[in-house]
Amino acid sequence: MKIVYIDHASATPVRPEVKEAMFPYFDKYFANPSTVYDIGTRIKKEVDAQREKVADLIGAKGGEIIFTSSGAEANNQALKGVALGYQKKGGHIIVSGIEHHSVLNSARFLERLDFEVTYLPVDGYGLVDPERLRKSIRPETTLVSIMHGNNEIGTIEPIAELSSVCKEKGILFHTDAVGTVGNIPVDVNDLGVDLLSLSAVSMCGPKGIGALYVREKTRVMPLIHGGIQERGRRAGTENVPGIMGLGKAAELAKGEVRGKMTQLQDLRDALRSGISKHISRVHFTGHTDQRLPGHLSMCFEAIEGEALTFILSQQGIYINTGSACASKALKTSPVLVAISVKPEVAQGSAVFTIGSANTHEDITYVINRLPRMVERLRSYSPLWQNGNAR
Numbered sequence: 001m002k003i004v005y006i007d008h009a010s011a012t013p014v015r016p017e018v019k020e021a022m023f024p025y026f027d028k029y030f031a032n033p034s035t036v037y038d039i040g041t042r043i044k045k046e047v048d049a050q051r052e053k054v055a056d057l058i059g060a061k062g063g064e065i066i067f068t069s070s071g072a073e074a075n076n077q078a079l080k081g082v083a084l085g086y087q088k089k090g091g092h093i094i095v096s097g098i099e100h101h102s103v104l105n106s107a108r109f110l111e112r113l114d115f116e117v118t119y120l121p122v123d124g125y126g127l128v129d130p131e132r133l134r135k136s137i138r139p140e141t142t143l144v145s146i147m148h149g150n151n152e153i154g155t156i157e158p159i160a161e162l163s164s165v166c167k168e169k170g171i172l173f174h175t176d177a178v179g180t181v182g183n184i185p186v187d188v189n190d191l192g193v194d195l196l197s198l199s200a201v202s203m204c205g206p207k208g209i210g211a212l213y214v215r216e217k218t219r220v221m222p223l224i225h226g227g228i229q230e231r232g233r234r235a236g237t238e239n240v241p242g243i244m245g246l247g248k249a250a251e252l253a254k255g256e257v258r259g260k261m262t263q264l265q266d267l268r269d270a271l272r273s274g275i276s277k278h279i280s281r282v283h284f285t286g287h288t289d290q291r292l293p294g295h296l297s298m299c300f301e302a303i304e305g306e307a308l309t310f311i312l313s314q315q316g317i318y319i320n321t322g323s324a325c326a327s328k329a330l331k332t333s334p335v336l337v338a339i340s341v342k343p344e345v346a347q348g349s350a351v352f353t354i355g356s357a358n359t360h361e362d363i364t365y366v367i368n369r370l371p372r373m374v375e376r377l378r379s380y381s382p383l384w385q386n387g388n389a390r
Contacts, residue, residue: 095144121338173195195214
């Protein structure tokens, strides 16, 4: 049976070049980078060399990169670290209503510490309005966090416009760019952000490693206390193999990102065209054009997204129903609620995220099987009669 994996927003295969860069640091070069003897200081230099590669990918300086265990940890450190670091200035932060759970749950945690949080609504495409943001800012606002590209509906936010509003007010701006770094060109200076989260997973690097960009002179309280690693901003012995993998993935992504965009957009558009042609009552979600290149999301009427995911896997096709961090929650997606998708329609959510290894043959395979699977599920549904939703 042919295997077609199109859930690259939740995980990606590690590239051979990345694995090759990592392997020596499991056994041959295993010393602790914090030691003062030569085999340790050599590894410390290699760690800092990878820091420069990650920084180069996003137009930053090496000293502005903090290595973390994941994009989720980077988001936690950005929100909690800035909120606590600037607590004397004010206790109000702003996030959008469609952020990743690592941002939303960090904001809810801060509310329990008596911080105030404004959750900005979005329009039907999932876009945050810069003017609405401007009106939400208060004298005590210290941080705004808006994700760059939404992992569930694919919409890319107007980050440069949003950060400009914050710059006028002297407010720090963070963006969760886990979905965009490595998939589209990202430059922290063009975006005008003060903090940015990224992950190796989005660019065919290893799991368990990410980074937080922190612009110079931005105060961020550490969340993990212990030693002086990462210039005292994150304690704990460095994940050296992971860092080597992230650095190599970043190096490769920098040279390939524009060609990758064209490839993924072509495959995505072919998939959308095939679905539109062969399946009725489909609601595509997110912005049509202002979206991640390999991302296609939709809701099929009168079926359950979880059921579709299961029966497609039996055909060797692997997709998702939304955020991988929430797909087992079996409740209506808050992102789809935020963009005003009816709950009964939102239950049929499906997300296809295409990767560089996918081909037009893969897309044809999906288009040939997906309509039959949707038809089968609809035949079981009391909400579907005579080819139409009730």
